[in-house]
Amino acid sequence: MIDFKKELNSAQYEAATHPQGPVLVIAGAGSGKTRTIVYRLAWLVEQGIAPDSILLMTFTRKAAQEMLMRAETILGRSLHGTSGGTFHSFAYSVLRQNALTAGYPNGMTLMDRGDCEDIIRDVRTELGHGKKDRSFPKKNTLLDIITKSRNKELPIDQVLSTEAFHLTCYASEIEEIAVGYESYKRQHSLLDYDDLLFLFEKLMRENDDIREQLRTRYRFIMVDEYQDTNLVQARIVRLLAGRNGNVMAVGDDAQSIYAFRGADVTNILKFPEIFEDVKVVRLEQNYRSTQPVLDLTNSILDGAETKFDKKLFTERSGGSLPKLLIPLSDYTQSSRVVDKVIELQKKYGPGGVAILFRAGYQSYGLEVALKRIGIEYRKYGGLKFNEAAHIKDVLAFMRLVTNPADIISWQRSLGHIKGVGPKTAKRIADAVISGNKSAVDKFCKKYQLLSDLLRDLDGLRNKNSSPSTALEVLLPLYTPILVAEYPDDYPRRQAGLEQLSQIASNYDTMETFLADLCLDPEPVANDGNEPEEALTLSTVHSAKGLEWNAVILIDLVEDRFPSRKSMQKPAEFEEERRLLYVACTRACDELYMSAPASVSRQNTDFRDPAIPSPFIRELNEELYEQWQEAYSGGMAKKKRFPAKTKPKVDSPLSATSESESSPKKKPTSPTKLGFCRHKIFGRGKIVEHISPNKYRVNFPGFGLKVIVEDYIEML
């Protein structure tokens, strides 16, 4: 028997042992959210609930597996049968079991981002939109707009006016492309990520029997990271659980960082209204971070608007101030960070340290430095393993085994044949699909590779082959292509293909293999064998929910964090703030923030001076120590000049400690300066009050300006 009272604090206990009906758990960063879910699982099972009537939705499959494993450990028994995974993977599995009812009798093929873009490109050229028009949006942008419109469930023109005003003149063309995209997918049994959710919802809505079957099976539902669900996902939860079902939603509105893909915080805010008799539990004690780290993270949030006000506190005493490092450039940043990593790993072990960044490419320089010195690392986020061209090539072959209608894969596969482009590929594919034997024969005579491919595909189709056998057959076919197309680095790519075979060996069916690669892609391997415990490199998004003893944040400079794009819209700017909050709250003991004094422009030798991120500039200097790289090398602690610090009255430190006890924050708090309008620069965020009558304002697209009070209008 587990002593839940002893293992959990009172709020956690209340959540974990909630007997019936909906619960909303507002869980601040580091407040033992995972622990609560794990104990909830254990408690349910101890109450005699069958493990297979529990459904656990998380943001990655890995997170679900880990929670289940931990629950098994404390229970001392297997949780076999419990369903856990992402909304997308769950939706896919249900759809696949009901493929016929869902309207996909011939199965369905999942597409990744690149596949979707390919379709958009084809649809666009087919429609002839934006021909010769250089400012017509690119496929990437088009897909962004289309998925955003679907995820937010808003018409295209409305998305355009809020997200990309300069493209509003193309609304009707984009609309047409969106329609063409939908019918293309439908025609070829292709599904994108959004389709999974919408089709799943539709399936449940339109088929009472399926819905009831799911409801009877899944009597206890838990949804992690609820603040990052979008509208369909919320409706899916509602459909699965009913109005008073046993659903537990766990989340933190301060950590919502997926609005860009349609996540809607109102889901978590409105949860108590959508469900009946909702029990709301708040987890406010932070077990992760030391006080100085918590002070800094609380202060980042000071300027943010959060609806569920939480007062995070910790009992962890001691700990050192977070440190702001100012290397001379992003180049030297890599070396300084490597030094730091060595030092920190001695203290916390190889797995105790993580380096976080805003975008995948920001770690490239660092990765070179780490490899040179021989520090092993694992990288999460950024480019995925299965996004590499050669992997996609082979996967296209494999997809043709299961879905003959997959034109995208036909084009990709046949494109390797000399003299065959998209058009010919489509003609060949049409001939094959429609069973036009004489035409196929003609093409086969002309192109040796085609007849080889068709022969192999047929062999695999007839035997209903496993992914491993498919690869055994297809790789010999592909290897010559690989060598021909990548003469300089095919050995490296070949290693990737071996890794693919490795992964394939864990799967019995082609469908699950292909789907899993799409739904839960492996991070790209840096070098074959990976150690269990290693330094983590990760985007902030992929670091969500994790923690390390020491966290180093790099590239905290204007235009990189927050990303330049987010400066245009206050909502996105605020999301970047929460993103930084998520990043900093990953640290248990030590937090380092690096803001190089100059950054090189996209891998060239040009270096631009860089300004620390506005979020850093907002912070009171007493919350961190500043270390600057000397021209002669080495880091020197920078003394604070009293003259340079902001007047004591404005100090967020005093504001922070006070705002926690007093509910109303003072309007003069520097992080609450808000927004203003300027005749020329437009709307901007006030970053700093420069006495007596000036403000430092951040104008999207123009950057930081110091403006005299009289020239701005307060908003």
Next chain:
DNA sequence: CTAGTCACTTTTTTT
């Protein structure tokens, strides 16, 4: 219709 050349912009984040 393909394949090669050229000029232009672009760099978030993820299921």
Next chain:
DNA sequence: AAGTGACTAG
């Protein structure tokens, strides 16, 4: 520096 799309010769 890379990827995209326009343009063009065969």
